[in-house]
Amino acid sequence: MRASVRAQLLTSILLGSFAQGLDAQVASQADGARGQLRSLLRRYCTRCHRGDDPKGGVDLQSAVERDLAGVRDDARLWRRVETAVHDRSMPPRSARRQPEDGERESFAAALRSLRRAAAEAGPPDPGVAVLRRLNRTQYVRTVEDLLGVSVPGLGRLFPEDPRGHGFDTVGDVLFLSPLLIERYWEGTQLALDALAASPGGLASALADTEEASVRGLLARAFRRPARAEEVTARLGLAEQGPRAVLASALLSPEFLFRVEPERADADGAFAVSDHELAVRLSYFLWGTMPDAALRARADRGELHDDAVLEAEVHRLLDDPRARSLADEFGAQWLGYAGLRSAARDVRRFRRFEQLRGSMYEEAARSVDALFREDRPVTELIDADSTFVDAALAAHYGLPGVQGEEMRRVALPDRRRGGVLGWAAVLTATSTPLRTSPVARGRFVLEDLLGTPPPPPPPNAGVLPEDDEQKDGLTLRERLLRHRRDPTCAACHDRIDPYGLALEAFDAVGAWRTEAQGQPVDATARLADGTEIAGIEGLKDHLLGRRDQVVRTMAERMLVYALGRPLVGADEAVLDGVVDEVREAGYRGRSLVLALVRSFPFRHRRNP
């Protein structure tokens, strides 16, 4: 739907619910915020953003006329507006009237205040995730945990899963097909062969085919108490032996899908059951099924207790399985998952193949430490230590590190530490033959600051593959030439500077002082005119926007955990999460806890 249409649809839910008797204090605060916002919009925005063909398709005039209702329903749009004003990309630099810094602050504060009032006024919306199957990683781990054996080669049976909204946990694109069902069949045989060959044999997963054992198996496999007809159907299989009963558990849709059934009697949002909550928690933090302790909590109906839930989060994060957050969530969010398949010109980047694994480990261990060691998430922006082995230390020019073991080392300067100094990210945002300031800029803008640039038009040009070009233009000059075209400049003025500030890192993340025979120039002028110099300058810039980075991380984590794209009501939830994390000194676990305690994590509604 076009933004202008959306803005006109800013419905009156907000106003309606105000009428239903909102707390007077919140209401008057909201009134104040609304008045302030209205005058700021009139002063700086609605000259262009109005009418039938508003600039960028964003019609703010009609929003003003509708008294800013719909900040809730159209929260994603308003979030974009807020960020654009905050990061000075709006009003454009060409505009005569520019808001003072204080005005930009109050713009954002007023929007937040309206959003909160709206969230408290209306019925809360936890969003809806479509029924989703276990993805490849989850399937393998769940089979192995259920049977208690490792099944070599199981993962290799399955094609790589596609991702929706950035993550392979999003059900919309997790299709099932005959190919996959055949693989589940083969995988089941493979897993049961492995189980039969294990010391305990099949009996270690299913003692006998009597009712009690079958019921126990199904409760674990289906991650909830078994239903009578499910048990009965298996008892009919008993004469075929335990293998058939086990196969019927592993091939059941109740095992392959993460089921959260409709509740016919429910109107609006309702709390998820304890078993559903246990499943959400264990797949979020471990990428696999709940263990016996978590299941016992759910069986006893204790998980709804805040203190119990919090204790379980800590227990799960203490467990080595929580590395799943680094290998799945972090790897997909920050793109180092792509390092495994990245290709580099072997002649120009001789050491890359040997470094690939170490690069990945640096990134994964750094993310893992945020949650396992409860380190501040701001270490993603800047950190005074990092993980290296001898090879990566040599790549970084850090002396005195020997051996193949990854360990944490203190850093002598600010060139490394934080995602922008990781060779993994610097490589993943380069092409086989050169750096890509555009890809790196997009990474900062979208994956860290949460403000993705629009996609390029179909006729956009491409940069040459290789930065060793005959015409002698540097990559920087080439990009500048591109930005002379105003249609290109609109976006590239925002994208490129972040990437240019990282030009002192080559296409595999090694430090360089020279590129294309000329001294490296890593200075950049941001769209708002701010000058930044090199990675240190960029780090400072991002530290000044740490809440925005934390918010992006929280957004991504919410999508990953719930397996659905963001909905409007999530914006207020995320405001709250960021507040909590800030108050907790940005500790990694405070982010996880805030999300787990949040309304959408603990509630759902019928589709």
Add this chain to the structure above:
Amino acid sequence: MIPRADAMSARAHALSSLRSIRHHLDPSPGPTRRALLRGAGAAVALPWLEALTPRRVAAVGPVRMAFLFMPNGVLPSAWTPKDTGKGFTLSPTLEPLEPIRDAVTVLTGTHNANSHTGEGHYVKTTALLTGAPVRRTGGKDLRCGISVDQVAAARRGGETRLPSLELGIEPPRHIVDMGYSTVYGATISWRAADRPAVKETRPRLAFERLFRNAQLGGRADRSVLDVVLGDAARLRSRLGASDRTKVDEYLDAMRSLERRIERFDEREEARVRAVVGDRELPADPADFVEHVSLMFDVIELAFRSDTTRIVTFMYGNAVSGRDFSFLEGVEGGHHPLSHHENDATKKAQYQRINRWFVESFVELCARLGCSAEGESNLFDRSMLFFGSGIQDGNRHDPNDLPILLAGGGAAGLCHQGHLRKPRHTPLCNLYATMLDAFGAPVDRFGDSDGRFDELRV
């Protein structure tokens, strides 16, 4: 020389047929397989092609169809032949077709009307075989129409153990690009309008899928299926409409497994074993060229063993940046070079890549041709479609799509050399024609408004 499949092991057969193709295609001494694929395309008549003329009247034996997708379009000036008809002059990109020119049609003038909107690649790729509109979405509610291979599979696929086989080289990319899920760019085969068919990209697993069925079958398996289908029915009743479609995917896929189990039959197993012999499972391919070659082995063996008669194959996903530096004179990736911006050296490299695809397609034709079946061969009994969803990679032009159709003489295809249709003829007319020849006729397919009668005997 036509090797007899039942008399020698499959590996020996594959090697000898390769030797035979090599011998005919590449006159230079001691060529490697890679040299063959890089291709010399010398104009030597191939013995198996003699079998194509004179045309037999009755089609004997089963007819197959394969659809090969090439990403990123072509350089039109080097692709489109200047003249038309059976005696047409081969263009520079199409020169490798020389040995099979009597059994190929170069089709000009067709398009998919529904793919003019949307962005440059994804819509035009994913709808290539459906001709249907594509819903713009980053993941939710994908929709693209049912593809021609799946229409054929739904109607005739039950006659073989696998209704159809979907193969490719590249797994899906993990981004949403231009607002389109990259599932689109990685999919040409659609089982239903909202249900893409997952493709296999690993040769080893594709082989196993075809030829390792021994563990399927028996009463125990049948009753296990009954139990889980019962679970699915109960689950379905507890869900809302949107979640039900996911359970329906499960049921649909389970039914095809069920059919495989029902069709399990020792004679069929023995027949397959005779084709495959003691062939080893292939290791992971070392490079792209070998990867394609192994997938061609899969296609050939699948057809020869009659495990399936319907195949789709994607050389790459939409916007594939595959490094083609293995070709002489080419430095760089496919997609970047396709945006040549009229730079002469880039155009030359782009054209060289285009030509490699044609060489590769001819290699598949040759392999199938070397595979005898009764008095005919697999090339003659296979309708082989090759094409891209855009004409010109530089401009993403959806008009005048570059399309080749080869083989299928035994199915009654009558090739026309360079066939130029009026501009904006629906490409779906070709699919409707192919479905007729395959024995799965439909009144209309996609936006078809007729048939290409000249392609039928």
